[in-house]
Amino acid sequence: xxxxxxxxxxxxxxxxxxxxxxxxxxxxxxxxxxxxxxxxxxxxxxxxxxxxxxxxxxxxxxxxxxxxxxxxxxxxxxxxxxxxxxxxxxxxxxxxxxxxxxxxxxxxxxxxxxxxxxxxxxxxxxxxxxxxxxxxxxxxxxxxxxxxxxxxxxxxxxxxxxxxxxxxxxxxxxxxxxxxxxxxxxxxxxxxxxxxxxxxxxxxxxxxxxxxxxxxxxxxxxxxxxxxxxxxxxxxxxxxxxxxxxxxxxxxxxxxxxxxxxxxxxxxxxxxxxxxxxxxxxxxxxxxxxxxxxxxxxxxxxxx
Amino acid sequence: xxxxxxxxxxxxxxxxxxxxxxxxxxxxxxxxxxxxxxxxxxxxxxxxxxxxxxxxxxxxxxxxxxxxxxxxxxxxxxxxxxxxxxxxxxxxxxxxxxxxxxxxxxxxxxxxxxxxxxxxxxxxxxxxxxxxxxxxxxxxxxxxxxxxxxxxxxxxxxxxxxxxxxxxxxxxxxxxxxxxxxxxxxxxxxxxxxxxxxxxxxxxxxxxxxxxxxxxxxxxxxxxxxxxxxxxxxxxxxxxxxxxxxxxxxxxxxxxxxxxxxxxxxxxxxxxxxxxxxxxxxxxxxxxxxxxxxxxxxxxxxxxxxxxxx
Numbered sequence: 001x002x003x004x005x006x007x008x009x010x011x012x013x014x015x016x017x018x019x020x021x022x023x024x025x026x027x028x029x030x031x032x033x034x035x036x037x038x039x040x041x042x043x044x045x046x047x048x049x050x051x052x053x054x055x056x057x058x059x060x061x062x063x064x065x066x067x068x069x070x071x072x073x074x075x076x077x078x079x080x081x082x083x084x085x086x087x088x089x090x091x092x093x094x095x096x097x098x099x100x101x102x103x104x105x106x107x108x109x110x111x112x113x114x115x116x117x118x119x120x121x122x123x124x125x126x127x128x129x130x131x132x133x134x135x136x137x138x139x140x141x142x143x144x145x146x147x148x149x150x151x152x153x154x155x156x157x158x159x160x161x162x163x164x165x166x167x168x169x170x171x172x173x174x175x176x177x178x179x180x181x182x183x184x185x186x187x188x189x190x191x192x193x194x195x196x197x198x199x200x201x202x203x204x205x206x207x208x209x210x211x212x213x214x215x216x217x218x219x220x221x222x223x224x225x226x227x228x229x230x231x232x233x234x235x236x237x238x239x240x241x242x243x244x245x246x247x248x249x250x251x252x253x254x255x256x257x258x259x260x261x262x263x264x265x266x267x268x269x270x271x272x273x274x275x276x277x278x279x280x281x282x283x284x285x286x287x288x289x290x291x292x293x294x295x296x297x298x299x300x301x302x303x304x
Numbered sequence: 305x306x307x308x309x310x311x312x313x314x315x316x317x318x319x320x321x322x323x324x325x326x327x328x329x330x331x332x333x334x335x336x337x338x339x340x341x342x343x344x345x346x347x348x349x350x351x352x353x354x355x356x357x358x359x360x361x362x363x364x365x366x367x368x369x370x371x372x373x374x375x376x377x378x379x380x381x382x383x384x385x386x387x388x389x390x391x392x393x394x395x396x397x398x399x400x401x402x403x404x405x406x407x408x409x410x411x412x413x414x415x416x417x418x419x420x421x422x423x424x425x426x427x428x429x430x431x432x433x434x435x436x437x438x439x440x441x442x443x444x445x446x447x448x449x450x451x452x453x454x455x456x457x458x459x460x461x462x463x464x465x466x467x468x469x470x471x472x473x474x475x476x477x478x479x480x481x482x483x484x485x486x487x488x489x490x491x492x493x494x495x496x497x498x499x500x501x502x503x504x505x506x507x508x509x510x511x512x513x514x515x516x517x518x519x520x521x522x523x524x525x526x527x528x529x530x531x532x533x534x535x536x537x538x539x540x541x542x543x544x545x546x547x548x549x550x551x552x553x554x555x556x557x558x559x560x561x562x563x564x565x566x567x568x569x570x571x572x573x574x575x576x577x578x579x580x581x582x583x584x585x586x587x588x589x590x591x592x593x594x595x596x597x598x599x600x601x602x603x604x605x606x607x608x609x610x611x612x613x614x
Contacts (some may be wrong), residue, residue, distance in 0.1 A: 049450050050443055051613040066450040069349060077447060083440035085369060092368035093444070100361035100448040102349065140444065 001026055001179055002047055002148060006056035009042050009203075016042040018203040019056070024181045026147065029174045031194030031211070032183040035291050039203035040183040041079065044150050048077055060148055072101040076141030077150040081133040081157070086126025090117065090136040093125060094143060103144055111139040116165075130157030138169070148179040155189060167193050187287045201291045214290075215280055222255045223262045226275035233271050240265060253279065351454075358449045358458035366432065366462055375428030376466075379421050379513075380474035386417030387478040388485050395486050407496040410483040411505035414475050415574045418509050419565060422516045422541060423534075425471075429463050429517035430533045433524035442614055452609040456602065459521050464514040471513035475506040505572065508587075512568040512594065516541070519564060519598040525605030540597070541565040561585075567593035 002024040009017040017039040024030045034040050045051045047058045049065035057064065060075055068074050084093050094108045112121045115135040120128060128136065134157055141149055151170075155163045170193050174180045184190055190197065190211075197214050199207040207214060215221065227233050230250055237244045237254050240261075245253045254262055259278050266273050349357075366372050391413035398408070436442040449455050479502060483495040519540070524533040541564055548560035560566065561583055570583035570590030583590060 045613075048443075048447055050446055052611075068450065069354065071450055072448050075447075079443055080440060083443050085365075085435055085439045085441045087369045087371070088365070088441075089368065092364060093441075096361040096364040096368070097444060097448050099364055100357050102353075102357055 001061055002150075002181060003059045003062070004043070004047070004056065005059075007043065007046060007053055007058055008055040009039070009046055009051060010054045016203050017046065017053075020200065020203070020205055021056075022198055022205060022208050024179055024198070025196070026179040027174060027177045028195040029170050029180045029182060029193050030196045030198060031190035032181060032198050032200075033185070033187065033190060033287060034183075034200040034206075036185065038200045038291075040200065041152055042203075043200075044077065044079060044152055044181075044183065047150065048075070048079075070101045070144065072097060072103065072144035072146065074144070074146050075148045075150065076144060076146040077152075078134075078137035078141045078154060079150075079152045081130065081137035084125050084136075087124055089123060090121035090125055090128070090139075093136070094121070094140060097140055097143055101144055107143060107145075111142045114142065115139040131159060131162055134158055134162070138166070146178070148181070149173055150181045152183050153185070154182060155184070155186065163189070199287065199290050206290050214287075222253045222279045223257060223259045224275070224277050224279045225252045225254065225262060225266075225273060226250050227252070227266070227271060227273050229271045232269065233266055236265050236269050236271075237262070250274070354449075354451075355454055355457060355461075358454050359461050361445075361448065362432075362458045362462040366466065369431075369435070371431050371435070372428055375424055375431070376470045379424035379428075379470065380477060382424055383414065383417055383421050383474045384478045384481050386420045387414040387482050389413075390416045391482040391486055407494045408482075408486055409496050409498065409501060410479045410486070411475070411497075411502045412575055413482050414478045415505050415509060415572045417478065418475075418512065418572060418574070419569065421471075421474075422513060422565070422568075423538070425467050425513050425517050426520040426534065426537045426541075429467070429520035430524050430530050430537070432459050432463055433521055434528060434530040434533055437528040438530065446614050453606055456521070456525055456606050456609060460518045460602065463517045463521055467517040468510040468514040471510035472506050475509050479506070508572045511591075512572055515594045515598045516564060516568065519601040522598070522601030522603070522605035526601075526608040562593045564594055564597045567591075567597070 004020050004022050007017055007020040008015070020039075020043060032040050032043070042051065043058075046053050047060065047065065049058075060068065065071060065075065084090075091108065091112070094112070095105070097103075098105060098108050109118070112118050115138050117132065117135050117139060120132050121136065121139075125133065125136065134154065138151070138154065141151065154170075155166050158166060167189070170180050170182060174195070182190075182193065194211050197207065197209060197211050198205070199214070224247075225233065228250060230246065230252055234244050234246060234252055237252070237257070240257075242257045242262075243255045245255070247253055259276060263273070263276055266276075391408060391410070394408055394413060436445055445455060446452075449458070479497070483497055486495045516537075520533065520537050523536050523540075524530075527533045527536055545560035545563040545566060548556040548563075561570075566583060567590045570585055571587050571594055572590075573582070573587050575582070
């Protein structure tokens with residue numbers, strides 16, 4: 001369990017994280033989404049005690065990171081797969097980490113096996129491909145068999161097979177009851193992996209909700225209707241304060257209204273319907289809508 | 305939790321011992337270890353154990369990069385070459401002065417040449433910390449050992465003995481080289497190898513190197529970049545004292561002689577005359593200054609590590 005309370009981080013006059021409060025629960029994959037520069041990596045660095053918060057606290061199981069005696073056995077994290085000495089072998093890197101936390105030596109070979117790197121770990125880390133480095137970083141996170149796992153953009157640089165592997169790994173780690181906190185800019189990825197979503201923009205919390213709710217709550221979730229009396233139904237819906245978009249002669253899309261209400265309005269007016277269904281927004285659309293106002297480097301017009 | 309374990313598993317006697325430890329219960333109760341119970345319980349290791357693990361990790365890291373070997377080999381080569389050169393010069397001077405047949409103590413030129421070596425060793429000590437900032441491997445280090453002081457202590461505790469041992473071994477090699485070269489007829493000098501004096505010279509040199517290297521670790525923690533760290537260490541060892549000496553003011557000269565390099569020469573009772581004569585204070589005071597500089601560098605490094613984001 002990761003708990004953030006009123007977490008703030010400023011670098012000079014730039015605010016990276018602003019009053020962030022949330023809980024990341026065990027037994028689920030929590031996706032951490034936001035545009036570039038939204039403060040995702042900073043938040044993870046604050047949780048790990050790498051940066052000091054300007055205000056607020058980040059606790060792991062109720063304890064600040066630096067108070068953990070064997071931190072790697074409680075929290076495994078991969079922030080940047082390339083963040084290790086390029087001249088050292090992955091095997092030596094993991095051996096040093098294992099020593100520092102009193103983790104049995106045999107565990108190193110075990111995690112390397114699990115990430116499919118039994119061979120590559122003998123090579124200099126600088127000679128590894130990004131995908132291999134990513135696997136090594138995940139191996140380091142798994143080393144201490146921790147209850148809490150944090151990954152910053154874990155599928156970066158992985159081939160499709162690697163992406164599938166990471167997806168499966170996240171799900172199985174959560175299935176074992178662990179807390180899994182994963183940041184990504186790949187919305188489609190989160191749609192497949194996450195149970196719960198935390199969305200931030202410009203360092204502020206935008207949404208903290210189950211995945212299904214984020215999609216359902218989107219204004220882009222709409223009700224599609226096919227009817228031979230499109231004009232009449234359109235007028236009725238508009239009169240009821242619903243935004244209606246006409247797609248074709250017989251088709252309407254209504255937003256900001258439930259499917260039940262559209263059905264009821266049509267029934268009251270005696271209008272025949274040939275089709276009535278909800279059209280779910282993809283996470284991508286929901287996300288763009290949520291973060292539209294908080295993109296750090298918006299292009300030209302959008303910026304105004 | 306501990307009490308629970310005693311009541312379920314232990315009989316009466318054990319329970320009594322657990323509640324009221326006798327003098328024999330040297331290992332103490334699990335929740336309140338005595339001085340001897342330094343190892344603590346497996347799930348609540350003591351600080352000493354945590355430091356030991358951090359040292360183990362730094363040890364693995366030190367030997368798993370090539371730069372360590374290069375720096376140590378460079379330092380040894382520098383010491384041997386420097387010592388032979390200085391020794392040859394000394395022997396030639398003696399011969400020219402008509403003191404043919406005078407004895408040169410083999411470890412003397414080695415100690416004189418020791419002023420060159422700290423730079424190669426400082427490079428190694430620099431890399432121990434700055435390479436982690438350059439590669440951002442420091443994130444993994446601090447994730448594994450979040451207590452900043454423990455990381456710094458572990459690095460110092462690995463660097464110090466490695467450099468001390470490397471210094472003594474290189475010094476022994478250099479002493480051997482000096483005595484072999486000076487034994488050649490051309491110098492007309494005789495070499496002396498008084499065992500006690502040689503051992504003392506080599507041990508003091510090893511300690512001098514170790515302290516300068518630990519000082520460098522402290523500077524590295526504060527400065528973080530390799531170039532910056534080496535510049536600061538160079539200034540502390542050579543630049544600042546030279547500038548102070550050039551000003552010629554007596555206070556400035558006195559101060560320059562207390563800076564780490566000259567303090568080290570004083571501690572080793574080096575016959576070197578860079579400053580126009582032996583140091584005007586005893587060896588013990590030289591050691592004290594050296595330890596003081598090292599402690600100050602570690603304190604600054606620790607303060608920066610604690611305050612600044614990684």
